Amino acid sequence: MGRSPCCEKAHTNKGAWTREEDQRLVAYIKAHGEGCWRSLPKAAGLMRCGKSCRLRWINYLRPDLKRGNFTEEEDDVIIKLHQILGNKWSLIAGRLPGRTDNEIKNYWNTHIKRKLLARGIDPKTHRPLSGAAAAAAAAPSSRPEDQPAVRSSCSPETSGACHSSDDDDRASALHHGGIDLNLSISPPRETPPPSSLPTTTQEAEATTSSTTVVEWKLRTPLKENKMYHY
DNA sequence: AATAGATCCAACCGCCGACTT
DNA sequence: AAAGTCGGCGGTTGGATCTAT
Numbered sequence: 001m002g003r004s005p006c007c008e009k010a011h012t013n014k015g016a017w018t019r020e021e022d023q024r025l026v027a028y029i030k031a032h033g034e035g036c037w038r039s040l041p042k043a044a045g046l047m048r049c050g051k052s053c054r055l056r057w058i059n060y061l062r063p064d065l066k067r068g069n070f071t072e073e074e075d076d077v078i079i080k081l082h083q084i085l086g087n088k089w090s091l092i093a094g095r096l097p098g099r100t101d102n103e104i105k106n107y108w109n110t111h112i113k114r115k116l117l118a119r120g121i122d123p124k125t126h127r128p129l130s131g132a133a134a135a136a137a138a139a140p141s142s143r144p145e146d147q148p149a150v151r152s153s154c155s156p157e158t159s160g161a162c163h164s165s166d167d168d169d170r171a172s173a174l175h176h177g178g179i180d181l182n183l184s185i186s187p188p189r190e191t192p193p194p195s196s197l198p199t200t201t202q203e204a205e206a207t208t209s210s211t212t213v214v215e216w217k218l219r220t221p222l223k224e225n226k227m228y229h230y
Numbered sequence: 231a232a233t234a235g236a237t238c239c240a241a242c243c244g245c246c247g248a249c250t251t
Numbered sequence: 252a253a254a255g256t257c258g259g260c261g262g263t264t265g266g267a268t269c270t271a272t
Contacts, residue, residue: 015240015241015242015265015266016266017241035258036257037257037258038256038257038258050257051243051258051259052241054258055241055242056240058259059240088260089260090259090260090261101260101261102261105261106239107239109238110237
């Protein structure tokens with residue numbers, strides 16, 4: 001069946017959000033709450049697609065976001081959950097308060113894949129790599145991006161079946177992988193726990209209240225929010 | 231200092247399932 | 252039952268930034 005576009009593309013902004021747009025979106029959601037994303041842009045005076053507003057709010061402006069570098073503990077949780085759930089980033093994010101699916105997905109693709117390869121573990125199956133592959137992955141000069149299976153873990157022709165085959169592998173991976181699966185999964189929480197440690201002074205201040213977080217985000221130029229892990 | 235290549239991540243795209251008409 | 256709407260998800264991309272030469 002045909003499907004109409006989610007918005008009038010000719011009259012919507014695209015690309016990076018401006019501070020003013022952020023302010024409008026935050027102000028609107030503060031006043032009216034989340035929901036009805038389709039009508040939100042017009043109501044909030046934004047020339048944006050509703051989907052774009054939702055994404056911006058969920059991935060960046062939401063006051064309960066943790067932000068900052070991932071901890072070793074979070075790394076382990078992500079790895080273990082990925083072994084069980086596969087690329088179900090939203091489910092994984094649901095177990096990591098303050099983290100978004102997009103953030104975890106990016107972090108997986110840029111850091112954890114590499115980390116697992118360095119350990120000689122296939123990030124897709126969580127099984128030990130074959131000898132040659134492991135050697136290649138462990139070689140200092142070989143970056144994970146150079147491994148075809150890494151850049152596109154699911155080829156276009158297999159993407160549909162990607163998860164199911166993963167799921168098949170996953171059960172046996174529980175026995176073959178070198179990962180401790182003693183993971184106690186707590187129910188998803190609505191708000192971040194008090195132990196959500198900020199990683200910067202700014203964040204430490206920001207975590208004092210949701211409002212403060214939003215205000216800090218709006219004060220801070222977009223690119224200064226970028227965090228690198230060198 | 232210049233610049234080419236590598237890396238990171240915010241944002242977009244298209245698809246899907248649930249729900250409504 | 253069919254068609255349309257909407258929110259949500261995962262994959263991908265483009266541009267900014269960093270690093271190496």
